[in-house]
Amino acid sequence: MRAFSRRRFLQAAGAAAALPMLPSNLFASTPTGVALHGLSAFGDLKYPPGFSHFDYAKPDAPQGGTFNFSPPNWLWNQNPDTFNTLNCLVPNGDAPPRMELCFDSLMTRALDEPDAVYGLLAESVTISPDRNSFEFVLRPEAKFHDGSPLTAEDVAYTYTLFKQKAHPNLRLPLGRMTEAAAADARTFRLTFSGEQSDRTILSVVGYPVVSKAFFEANPFDGSQLNPPLGAGAYKVGTFRPGQFIEYDRVADYWGKDLGVNRGLGHFDRIRVEFYRDRQAAFEAFKKGNVLYRQEFTSRTWATGYDFPAITEGKVLKREFPRELQPSLQAWAINQRRERFKDVRVREAIGLCFDFEWTKRNLFYDAYERSHSLFENSEFVAQGMPSEQEMALLDPLRGQIPEEVYGEPAMQPISDGSGRDRKLLRRGIELLAQAGWKKPQGSTFVANDKGERLAVEILINDEVFIRIDSPFVENMKAIGIDASIRLVDAAQYTVRQSDFDFDMISLAATLSATPTFDDLEQFFHSSSAAVSGSRNLPGTADPAVDTLLGAVARAADRDSLVAAIRALDRVLRARRDWIPNWHAANHRAAYWNIYGFSEPKPDYGFPVETLWWFDADKARAIGKL
DSSP states (O other): OOOOOOOOOOOHHHHHTTSOOOOOOTTTTSOSSSOBSEEESSSOOSSOTTOOSOTTOOTTSOOOOEEEEOOSOOOTTBOSSOOSOSOTTSSSSOBOTTGGGGOOOSEEEOTTSSSEEEESSEEEEEEOTTSSEEEEEEOTTOBOTTSOBOOHHHHHHHHHHHHHHSOHHHHGGGTTEEEEEEEETTEEEEEEOSOSOTTHHHHHTTSOOOOHHHHHHSOSSTTOOSOOOOOSSEEEEEEETTTEEEEEEOTTOTTTTSTTTTTOOOOSEEEEEOOSSHHHHHHHHHHTSSOEEEOOOHHHHHHTOOSHHHHTTSEEEEEEEOOSSOEEEEEEEOTTSGGGOSHHHHHHHHHTOOHHHHHHHTSTTOOEEOOSSSBSSTTSOOSSOOHHHHHHHGGGBTTBOGGGGSSOOOOOOOOSSSSOHHHHHHHHHHHHHTTOBOOTTOSSOBOTTOOBOEEEEEESSTHHHHHHHHHHHHHHHTTOEEEEEEOOHHHHHHHHHTTOOSEEEEEEEOOSSOOHHHHHHHHOGGGTTSTTOSOTTOOOOHHHHHHHHHHHHOOSHHHHHHHHHHHHHHHHHHTSEEEOEEOSEEEEEEESOEEOOSSOOTTOOOHHHHOEEOHHHHHHTTOO
16 A cells, blocks of 8 residues: 555554464364475365376466456555556555566465465475474575575565565564574574464465565665566566556576466466556457456446457457355445444444345346355354354353344345335434434534534445445435545555545455454454554454454364354444445456366466467457
8 A cells, every 4th residue: 555644553563462372273184393295274285295287277278478457356555547666565555466476475375275375485394393383495496587596585584574564464464473584595484472373374375575685775665666576477577657567477487397387377478457447448458458357347247248349259258156265345434433433323324225226227136235244155144143153152242232142134125216215214213323313404413512424435436436326315315414535546545545534345355264364454453553454444342353363263164164154243243344245256258369277266266377378269350
């Protein structure tokens, strides 16, 4: 996120010190003192030592061509609309998506297993007897793009630097790291205090490793358009800030023959295009200036794909199954502002969104209503709490809403009229109970100090005006002074990072096996005051922290499911977030010049590394 003048917040490390001591049962069936080629939270690894390639990879696919797209997802301080820095690892600045392709990590995930990681830079990892220390032996052939060796000193420097200065998504999981040390040129040791989540290691082994020499000579901040030195399969090529960036495949990439890499990364060039609004991006796709697009505007998907290239078969339109991972898409209501601290106010706001009307009139029936922050997964709470859930919830009686002990809180179902009188009356009642009433002759409610209840929805794309306007009108109907504020991409990033908003939306995909570190970013009190975190509502509740501790301690998948379902019940009752909507599939369109294997892997869809350029197809439609 960007650098800006901001109020000072508590640092994550200090807040995280309150995390209760977590007993360690890390990988209970995984031996200590033995060099391992991979790690998995629960169960055995799918791939044995020395495996040739992942099953979803395609080693015999042709190399070459360009993959040109507007990315559907991004990480850290990356921004899909513009960029002004090439350092994607810091809190400030707007970096281009896919900069992570320029770096390698100690280990990398398999996309056909829910929680397995295998050695990339590390040829092996050994767990200490107390399971708090991990020793990695690096591959001797690992090198940076300038030909210099990548050593344990670089890895130790990376983790120490990240704990101090990196983006919150990278920094927070390292809060319980006590040492990052190089024993020799090829041996790196990572040690934790014993208070870390058992599965923290699965997150942090995937961090990009940077060059110590580079960042000792260059500032580690968002001020640079000097590409950081990496060791990955791609490196920065031609770019124009705010318009495009190209990543060129490294011809002599040191790791191209590793099992974790073989059959991936086929394109010679990956080009990311930047557009300020969705319609401009769609027009570029229709012209063939962009060659792959995931469609997130239901109206465009339903009515816009009738241009000549579609009818001629040059562009294909289809749906791909979503990953088997929890989906979080919701509005966050900022409780750092006093007027939103009462749950009745937040519930009243939620009653004003008429999803049934929106689905029929604006979404072309393309979406389903979300009730949970873990949609599309087994972690969604349903029915009455199970025995395992009750064991976690019972000790919290009096600290959490009583409704948690019944059916989970659901989003309201309207009559589809666009202005359901019953729901709006209930909203007025809730506001009155919270002390917000209309003074005589006034249109808007006010508190006993005469302060008006104002809600501004912050957006960064005109498409949301169409969706949010009926929501705003319903809020006005119950006396809320509601409005929409459209800002540019850079300002949006600043305001989100600084928590300078009343309401804002967020869409994120969580890990298939969510760890404490994944969820801490969104829900734990340690992240509530950390600028740039994803805890957008400012949730800081000891009871929620306790349930996150149960997630961290889960020794098997059943325990993990129960802990997250219990957490889901509490979060839904708190109404910090207003869940939006979700779809079962990826809606994608692409110029018919690519090849790919099916079925796609269940736990990831990085098209730019899975697909390849098909010269025969390109020639057939005049794209070669």
